[in-house]
Amino acid sequence: DASDIEKGTYPHFMLKEIDEQPFVMRKIIQEYQDEHDDIKLDEDIRKAMKECDRVYIIAAGTSYHAGLIGKEFLEKIAEVPTEVHVASEFSYNFPLLSEKPLFVFISQSGETADLRSVLVETNKLGHPALTITNVPGSTLSRESNYTMHLHAGPEIAVASTKAYTAQMAVLAILAVDTARAKGLTLDFDPMKELGIVSSAMEALCDQKELFDQIARDYLSTTRNCFFIGRGLDYYVGLEGALKLKEISYIQAEGFAGGELKHGTIALIEDGTPVIALATQEHVNSSIRSNVQEVITRGANDCIISLEGLDREGDAFVIPKVHSLLTPLVSVLPLQLISYYAALHRDCDVDKPRNLAKSVTVE
Numbered sequence: 001d002a003s004d005i006e007k008g009t010y011p012h013f014m015l016k017e018i019d020e021q022p023f024v025m026r027k028i029i030q031e032y033q034d035e036h037d038d039i040k041l042d043e044d045i046r047k048a049m050k051e052c053d054r055v056y057i058i059a060a061g062t063s064y065h066a067g068l069i070g071k072e073f074l075e076k077i078a079e080v081p082t083e084v085h086v087a088s089e090f091s092y093n094f095p096l097l098s099e100k101p102l103f104v105f106i107s108q109s110g111e112t113a114d115l116r117s118v119l120v121e122t123n124k125l126g127h128p129a130l131t132i133t134n135v136p137g138s139t140l141s142r143e144s145n146y147t148m149h150l151h152a153g154p155e156i157a158v159a160s161t162k163a164y165t166a167q168m169a170v171l172a173i174l175a176v177d178t179a180r181a182k183g184l185t186l187d188f189d190p191m192k193e194l195g196i197v198s199s200a201m202e203a204l205c206d207q208k209e210l211f212d213q214i215a216r217d218y219l220s221t222t223r224n225c226f227f228i229g230r231g232l233d234y235y236v237g238l239e240g241a242l243k244l245k246e247i248s249y250i251q252a253e254g255f256a257g258g259e260l261k262h263g264t265i266a267l268i269e270d271g272t273p274v275i276a277l278a279t280q281e282h283v284n285s286s287i288r289s290n291v292q293e294v295i296t297r298g299a300n301d302c303i304i305s306l307e308g309l310d311r312e313g314d315a316f317v318i319p320k321v322h323s324l325l326t327p328l329v330s331v332l333p334l335q336l337i338s339y340y341a342a343l344h345r346d347c348d349v350d351k352p353r354n355l356a357k358s359v360t361v362e
């Protein structure tokens, strides 16, 4: 029960939940590892993943953003073709299904009505469904064939933080397990890499003053803000923009770096904050040219990069982690910047206006 969960010394649940992320990573490692250091997973899930010819991820909000990263994991690590769909759109934009689809519902609460109506439909069609949720006894969990638990502990703040990183961690484990079950050769130990992620998250949580300062400098009075990135960084930017909108009411948008010039760059004025992510080696120089383009138009740039890819003038450099797992770490600065921006703007961090933690109506 939410009322039993204490904030302890934290002023807000959101800050507490951001800080819990390193522990959630360790908990996930523990829960998904057996005594032989192999992945511990329901044999039926392994079989369903191995047998399907395509995964359809269905989610909403922050969980949808985790799904976008999940697609990259499933395709790049496990070679499983994957589509990601916004739950509320799925019924009208019903895709042509493959022969052996597997539906994967990602939901922190397990109660989101938009997802449930898709599940009712796919159950009717007889397609198998896996729910990845923080609440194993939830409606989606009960009504689908299989469940994977996030083990993130109760998330109380409306703006999702630790559930998002937990979703990505569990999806990475699922992808590696599937790759192994398919006999693919893989140079990626998910538990070791998630351990490194956990330490990197910890190092980040110790530097809150810096993000407080960034929020103060860039966001205390602005009307809008842009997040740009390429590859995985683009998806993290979408989540960064959502966080900022949800709790600070700043109009924020996430963009693919290369897409800026096709319209959005028209909005860049003197002092417009542009937060850029640069954690992906193969696009490092192109995202940096995008930053130059916006600086030329007067933008206030804030670059968050990865150790080894950093350049002079970057606002923050995140510790080195596996290139596929950078989203799990690079989102923390964005969560913290949003948190402090909301504080500086006197917003109700844990209970933003017009929003509900779980939306049980369509």
Ligand code: G6P
Pocket (backbone or CB within 6 Å): 060, 061, 062, 063, 106, 107, 108, 109, 110, 111, 112, 115, 158, 159, 160, 355, 356, 357, 358, 359
């Ligand atoms: C609501 C919440 C969001 C959340 C979304 C999906 O809109 O405010 O934070 O991402 O629902 O929730 P779920 O529980 O399905 O992950």
